[in-house]
Amino acid sequence: MFFAISFTFLSEPYKKTLILWAKTKYMAQKVTIPKGTRDFTPLEMARRNYIFNTIQQVYELYGFQPIETPSMELLSTLMGKYGEEGDKLLFKILNSGDFAKKADEQHWEERNISKLTPQIAEKGLRYDLTVPFARFVVQNRNEIQFPFKRYQIQPVWRADRPQKGRYREFVQCDADVVGSNSLLHEAELVMIMDEVFTRLGINVTIKINSRKLLTAIADMVGKPELITAITVAIDKLDKIGLEKVQEELKQVGLSDDDIKKVTPIIELRGNNQEKIEAVAELFGGNEASEAGKNEIFKVFNYLESYELNNEVEFDLALARGLNYYTGCIFEVKAKDVAIGSICGGGRYDDLTGIFGLKDVSGVGISFGADRIYDVLMQLNQFPETTLQGPKIMFVNFGDKEAQYALKAAISLRNNGVSAEVYPDSVKMKKQMNYANTKHFPFVVLAGENEINNSTYTLKDMKTGEQSEVSLPELIEKLKNS
């Protein structure tokens, strides 16, 4: 709109010069943002806040309370917690001042970046909310009353290669309880997942399993060292089917006999009750399987008081977070949209051990807000109110009319109704265009006539209906709309 100069009368070379001039003048500076990051417009903000607020409200209903941690953590806190690959994906912050001064002579000469990095950067941006939370718990352990139920909705940063749906800055929405082994928490987390997706209008399946049952499978075939390989294979059941899973199990080192034993477990069907009953039989009562079965049983037992809106499925083929989860694991999939998991979590028996505080068990979940956003867009499921701008705009017909409008706008605001007076008495078309783009549900037209009658002409932007109302009528109508 800023280049709306008509220059059709110019010859080509002149045009080119003019365009170049404009580009140089207006584009002197590259105006863009780092790749993998995003700006959010008011509409996107409304939609995102709808998701965050829904999650937050449900967390709070269950007694979770918010905390926040700094965006920057010491690299000594972050490094080594996410594996070698994770360390590389940390955004590191250059030390202030003369960062090069203290760098080791030899490392500097060799440009040995793995040695130099900790010398020139002591801080990094947080990679997730779990490690900072563990650090928070250990650092504040004397002030914290356990069990500690916290939620945290904050951005995290990863120097991942950006791609569709994967960003370098994105918000995580975590809730965790630490300092209690009670399986009531697992049950309540299932209720939370059920409630959040019910409120958002997304049909989901909530899958639950116990890490202990995965251990039990490996134990049963006498190959506990293969637990990761076995579960990685089993985890693919949905994607590649039973036959290919069996092939993979063979490849990783299971005998035909082992596979025969494992198969009935991974293709176990029936309702949850039947599956729980079958577990004892299939595993022949090995220790890990008994513990796992009891966990699942207890969780379903707590859930009996709760009216589920979504399917909760005990799935022996569900595997995730093998490196840290030790008890129940959860995963949520949308039923009507093909997309990865949109929520997940589990119990980890030693969250704070990495910071030297042993024996603090925790259990938590995390909602994938960006994926949930995509699901809601695909399902066209965002409520209409997220599209709505402020309630009412007063058209500006001039100084006197603006003052008259302003009086009403002030009264409306005093009654909690968001209101705007268009700031300039420009052409009606431009003002209405503004009202449309900003999605005002109501517009007021008030000129000489209305001023004389002490009225306001109210236009419903959806129906197009107009009515002349007094100020008290206007307030009453807008307050209740």
Place this chain on the structure above:
Amino acid sequence: MFFAISFTFLSEPYKKTLILWAKTKYMAQKVTIPKGTRDFTPLEMARRNYIFNTIQQVYELYGFQPIETPSMELLSTLMGKYGEEGDKLLFKILNSGDFAKKADEQHWEERNISKLTPQIAEKGLRYDLTVPFARFVVQNRNEIQFPFKRYQIQPVWRADRPQKGRYREFVQCDADVVGSNSLLHEAELVMIMDEVFTRLGINVTIKINSRKLLTAIADMVGKPELITAITVAIDKLDKIGLEKVQEELKQVGLSDDDIKKVTPIIELRGNNQEKIEAVAELFGGNEASEAGKNEIFKVFNYLESYELNNEVEFDLALARGLNYYTGCIFEVKAKDVAIGSICGGGRYDDLTGIFGLKDVSGVGISFGADRIYDVLMQLNQFPETTLQGPKIMFVNFGDKEAQYALKAAISLRNNGVSAEVYPDSVKMKKQMNYANTKHFPFVVLAGENEINNSTYTLKDMKTGEQSEVSLPELIEKLKNS
């Protein structure tokens, strides 16, 4: 609480060994956060959110809509916008991968950090919300409907030396309108400041001046080049008094005659109306003073429809942001607490010019949330509800009782009441201690008797009163409390 081992019976050397062991075991890793950053506990979060939500609600009442920009911006966007000192205070992010690879040979050898920095770091954390907003407007100018009224509540980062009340990560709360010259915005921003501090219960003085009147002072004495020095001196009036201001004016190059002319302006007293009228006379009608006077006049004119709760004072000695403000300037001071300004802003005629988009005027304000926090703490003015935890906790007397409690908790949550069942049937004292620390206003005790009567014994934690109620009564009572 984790070191609560009684070892008074041990001799000194043993104690030392034990402490050392404990330190090594539990403190193997330094558990702290970068200096100048903060963790926020649930209580602090509740208080902070109370401030942010108040500001946000008022912004929205006036038709402002939220945007967010990435935490990281390209350093080319940030550098050179905050002066040389500001450039140093930017947190710079080390490029991912082999950051040293492309660094210039000679610069590397010389450890020339000013040359090396842009070669090894192309991104930085945002320093304020204004420059990213300007970048946002230019980048999205084709999608934006002007006038664009946005608010933005996000953290910013500065590598400043940390000190009391100054942090390296803190949240700014900005609202700006761009693309409109109407002074209605200035008036509405004053209303917003008045409304926010009224809602927060802080008595304030809102000061307003026009940058043009500061220009007029320098013009009047024929020394426009001294505008900065003159206004810096005038700005100190509150702190150092008239005599010292006059001394400073002399030092910076004003003659005795000049000072004679300037003095009646800076010590101008009376109500706003009188001051506005005096301006014309004092400046003898110079051009800048007429423009400035008209601005102030118009703003007060718009404010006539609005019932101010706080004092708005036209203050000819108010000077701020000389490098960028061009029209009205604002500043808010708390009346009952000695602290710097807690809100400020003004009009800048060329916000987006730095990114090559000319002639887009803007006006905005920013609330200092951390200072407001301190003021509310000092005034003991945070509402009691910010201290309140979830609504109700059910004491856990065992498996059966927990199930009974859970049913009620689920019903309460379905009615929008936040509820918790204590997860373990531990000692009553421990459970009540948890309830007290987390500030539950209500606790339920329900054992064998209550189960048999289908009742719940409800304890009001404030009054200590207990009553036996049915589930519907419990819900009714809690919903309305």
